[in-house]
Amino acid sequence: MTWAAWRILRTFxxxxxxxxxxxxxxxxxxxxDIRSLSHSLITGRCLSGTYxxxxxxxxxHNVDTRLMRLEGFDRYLAGLSIAPVILAIILxxxxxxxxxEHKTVRLAWTQSLTRSKWMSTKFTxxxxxxxxxxxxxxxTYSWWFEAVAYGSRVRPTHLFFDGWLMVAIAIFALVATxxxxxxxxxxxxxxxxxxxxxxxxSWYVQTDINPKIVPLHTVNIGVKVTVRKGVMHVINxxxxxxxxxxxxxxxxxxxxxxxxxxxxxxxSLEDDVTNCQNLPSLNANPNNQMICLSKLNLRYxxxxxxxxxxxxxxxxxxxxxxxVAGALLAVNFWFIRRLRV
Amino acid sequence: MExxxxxxxxxxxxxxxxxxxxxxxxxxxxxVKLGQLRGGDQLPSVRDxxxxxxxxxxxxxRAYRELEHLGIAEGRLGLGTFITHDxxxxxxxxxxDVVEESLKQWIKLARRSGLDExxxxxxxxxxxxxxxxxxx
Amino acid sequence: xxEWVLQADSLSKRFGRKWxxxxxxxxxxxxKVVALVGPNGAGKSTLxxxxxxxxxxxxxxxxxxxxxxxxxxxxxxxxxxxxxxERPLYRGFxxxxxxxxxxxxxxxxxxxxxxxxxDQLGISLNDRVNSLSGGQQAQVALxxxxxxxPELLILDEPAAALDPVAREDLLRLLMRQxxxxxxxxxxxxxxxxxxxxxxxxxxxxxxSRIALCDDVDxxxxxxxxxxxxxxxxxxxxxxxxxxxTRISGRGVTHLVKMDLPIVxxxxxxxxxxxxxxxxxxxxxxxxxxxxxxVETPVNTRVLP
Numbered sequence: 001m002t003w004a005a006w007r008i009l010r011t012f013x014x015x016x017x018x019x020x021x022x023x024x025x026x027x028x029x030x031x032x033d034i035r036s037l038s039h040s041l042i043t044g045r046c047l048s049g050t051y052x053x054x055x056x057x058x059x060x061h062n063v064d065t066r067l068m069r070l071e072g073f074d075r076y077l078a079g080l081s082i083a084p085v086i087l088a089i090i091l092x093x094x095x096x097x098x099x100x101e102h103k104t105v106r107l108a109w110t111q112s113l114t115r116s117k118w119m120s121t122k123f124t125x126x127x128x129x130x131x132x133x134x135x136x137x138x139x140t141y142s143w144w145f146e147a148v149a150y151g152s153r154v155r156p157t158h159l160f161f162d163g164w165l166m167v168a169i170a171i172f173a174l175v176a177t178x179x180x181x182x183x184x185x186x187x188x189x190x191x192x193x194x195x196x197x198x199x200x201x202s203w204y205v206q207t208d209i210n211p212k213i214v215p216l217h218t219v220n221i222g223v224k225v226t227v228r229k230g231v232m233h234v235i236n237x238x239x240x241x242x243x244x245x246x247x248x249x250x251x252x253x254x255x256x257x258x259x260x261x262x263x264x265x266x267x268s269l270e271d272d273v274t275n276c277q278n279l280p281s282l283n284a285n286p287n288n289q290m291i292c293l294s295k296l297n298l299r300y301x302x303x304x305x306x307x308x309x310x311x312x313x314x315x316x317x318x319x320x321x322x323x324v325a326g327a328l329l330a331v332n333f334w335f336i337r338r339l340r341v
Numbered sequence: 342m343e344x345x346x347x348x349x350x351x352x353x354x355x356x357x358x359x360x361x362x363x364x365x366x367x368x369x370x371x372x373v374k375l376g377q378l379r380g381g382d383q384l385p386s387v388r389d390x391x392x393x394x395x396x397x398x399x400x401x402x403r404a405y406r407e408l409e410h411l412g413i414a415e416g417r418l419g420l421g422t423f424i425t426h427d428x429x430x431x432x433x434x435x436x437x438d439v440v441e442e443s444l445k446q447w448i449k450l451a452r453r454s455g456l457d458e459x460x461x462x463x464x465x466x467x468x469x470x471x472x473x474x475x476x477x
Numbered sequence: 478x479x480e481w482v483l484q485a486d487s488l489s490k491r492f493g494r495k496w497x498x499x500x501x502x503x504x505x506x507x508x509k510v511v512a513l514v515g516p517n518g519a520g521k522s523t524l525x526x527x528x529x530x531x532x533x534x535x536x537x538x539x540x541x542x543x544x545x546x547x548x549x550x551x552x553x554x555x556x557x558x559x560x561x562x563e564r565p566l567y568r569g570f571x572x573x574x575x576x577x578x579x580x581x582x583x584x585x586x587x588x589x590x591x592x593x594x595x596d597q598l599g600i601s602l603n604d605r606v607n608s609l610s611g612g613q614q615a616q617v618a619l620x621x622x623x624x625x626x627p628e629l630l631i632l633d634e635p636a637a638a639l640d641p642v643a644r645e646d647l648l649r650l651l652m653r654q655x656x657x658x659x660x661x662x663x664x665x666x667x668x669x670x671x672x673x674x675x676x677x678x679x680x681x682x683x684x685s686r687i688a689l690c691d692d693v694d695x696x697x698x699x700x701x702x703x704x705x706x707x708x709x710x711x712x713x714x715x716x717x718x719x720x721x722t723r724i725s726g727r728g729v730t731h732l733v734k735m736d737l738p739i740v741x742x743x744x745x746x747x748x749x750x751x752x753x754x755x756x757x758x759x760x761x762x763x764x765x766x767x768x769x770x771v772e773t774p775v776n777t778r779v780l781p
Binding site: 001002003004007008011102103104105106107108109110111112113114115116117337338340341 | 533565582621
Binding site: 353355356358360361387388391392394395396397398399400401466467 | 508509510645648649652653655656657670673674675676677694697745746747750751752
């Protein structure tokens with residue numbers, strides 16, 4: 001039975017392996033390129049703003065242009081990081097939906113083996129195929145993402161699809177799709193609905209669950225204006241690190257505990273903030289705005305997930321995806337026993 | 342593949358309305374009468390018959406049993422079914438002659454009274470069935 | 478070992494609001510070649526799929542070789558060969574690869590027999606399933622069932638849409654299996670000639686119900702045409718049930734099922750062919766369908 005399951009997917013899998021190898025090579029070449037360019041950008045003192053001689057200026061300009069050109073291409077490469085999830089959905093569609101559609105499930109389920117055995121054989125094989133593709137890709141992508149983001153693992157706006165989370169999400173997608181296939185029974189619809197569900201679920205994990213499962217960091221952000229000898233000095237204080245993922249930035253009551261204000265709170269705070277911004281005394285002393293706000297117990301903060309939480313997030317999200325996948329797999333085994341084909 | 346040629350080739354007419362086992366029995370009887378099958382000849386095995394014509398093996402068994410019952414064939418354990426040796430003496434040629442002769446007379450009579458072939462057959466069938474009912 | 482290959486007790490199956498099978502009670506003895514006959518949509522495929530364990534009854538029970546087929550029991554699956562109406566095969570496989578799958582998935586697989594069958598049919602082991610004709614695919618699908626060496630073959634229209642030669646080859650292959658292994662067969666068919674030549678047991682399904690279920694010989698013996706050329710309202714002999722009536726001119730011809738031998742000289746009696754009996758039952762099914770509320774079992778009903 002294992003052989004037949006392999007035979008069904010053989011051609012597809014070999015094509016996927018070939019494409020994966022191409023993608024990995026492209027990622028490595030691109031990543032090395034970016035590394036060396038950003039290295040020369042830094043070591044060539046192009047970032048300092050004092051360019052000195054004309055050849056140096058031309059050199060920095062060249063480096064900058066090449067980096068810009070790569071960035072456009074990198075957007076597509078970053079998009080391709082969803083490849084393991086797509087592969088998982090295709091494999092998951094094949095597991096049940098395709099066989100139901102082509103009625104071959106009637107052939108398979110009337111051989112001398114139980115549905116559970118059939119399912120576990122096929123699932124194990126597809127899982128192995130998925131891992132063979134997803135693990136090297138996840139390593140390559142993690143390295144590449146770091147290169148593109150100049151060394152940071154957590155980025156301000158992106159979803160975390162890298163690290164071993166890439167593998168965990170793919171496994172979740174495989175199981176979810178296979179179960180969905182038994183319900184939907186049509187491969188095209190299974191594929192489409194699984195894609196939507198997996199994306200919605202991972203978006204939900206990212207925005208609603210992630211901030212709750214790791215400690216958040218808060219930083220006060222503000223401006224202090226001093227006037228000395230008739231010259232106004234503006235001092236910015238507080239800044240969110242660039243290698244962090246921003247959860248919230250805005251005004252927050254200085255209440256004990258703090259935390260992210262909900263929508264209702266934000267709206268109720270808005271009036272206070274506007275009042276302080278429109279104080280008539282602001283012209284006399286710009287610091288009055290800060291004073292006004294602090295009188296109302298308000299402060300401007302950035303709340304973020306710090307780079308140091310990277311491994312914690314990977315671990316906790318990974319466990320979350322895998323346990324949901326495990327539960328769905330159990331449901332799937334129960335479900336196919338009563339599936340009418 | 343066996344090289345041996347079967348002693349008889351059966352054919353089935355699915356449109357005749359005659360039960361398949363009856364067709365096999367009739368064909369053997371006919372072949373015996375014509376001398377195509379003689380005493381001691383082996384009838385094709387059930388498997389061979391099934392290969393010759395599309396027929397249920399149970400039906401072939403049944404036909405052979407019927408032939409044994411009629412004394413035309415006999416089963417030899419482990420060997421197959423054979424035409425009985427005394428089949429030649431068994432065939433009641435003389436009786437047949439008498440029956441045939443009287444049937445010929447009857448047909449002449451029927452023709453004269455204006456019956457066509459179909460009508461004669463219908464009449465004959467009806468009487469055959471009627472007799473059957475009375476027997477049972 | 479059970480003496481029945483299939484036993485159903487008030488077996489019913491509903492899809493949404495439509496009953497595909499209703500209140501079917503039937504027992505099929507071992508060693509028979511059973512024809513399952515009925516119009517399209519009568520529930521033949523539903524019954525066979527239930528027997529193969531591919532779906533489960535809405536109500537009632539079904540037992541195949543003494544087991545509940547839906548329990549997905551490996552031992553039972555090994556003893557059954559199922560051919561689906563659509564003859565599903567992995568299209569990208571070569572015939573050899575299909576057989577490898579069969580050998581992996583069935584402990585009783587007879588590879589030699591499988592090779593012999595396709596060889597006789599002129600199909601090469603290297604042929605891709607895609608490249609085979611419809612008839613050859615049907616033969617390969619049947620070979621998949623036969624090489625399992627099952628005790629019971631459940632075949633859903635095995636010979637449908639085949640050319641005459643392919644059909645003949647396929648049925649002969651099937652009969653060889655019956656003679657070699659003593660397998661029982663339940664097959665659904667639209668071709669009445671198949672019933673006559675290869676089947677010895679008949680089940681007629683009509684409008685989701687069992688209309689007739691018996692030994693073919695017994696069926697022929699227990700039905701007669703009764704005709705009265707001069708009157709259309711003569712009294713029927715005792716112990717007869719009218720299955721079909723045709724009125725011509727002054728006279729009338731009934732197809733009757735008889736429970737006793739008929740001893741009544743006022744009727745002309747003739748023996749119907751199996752085809753005529755089947756057609757009469759199928760027609761009656763159509764009429765019942767038009768009335769569409771009949772609850773009484775068909776075989777005790779007397780039409781006016």
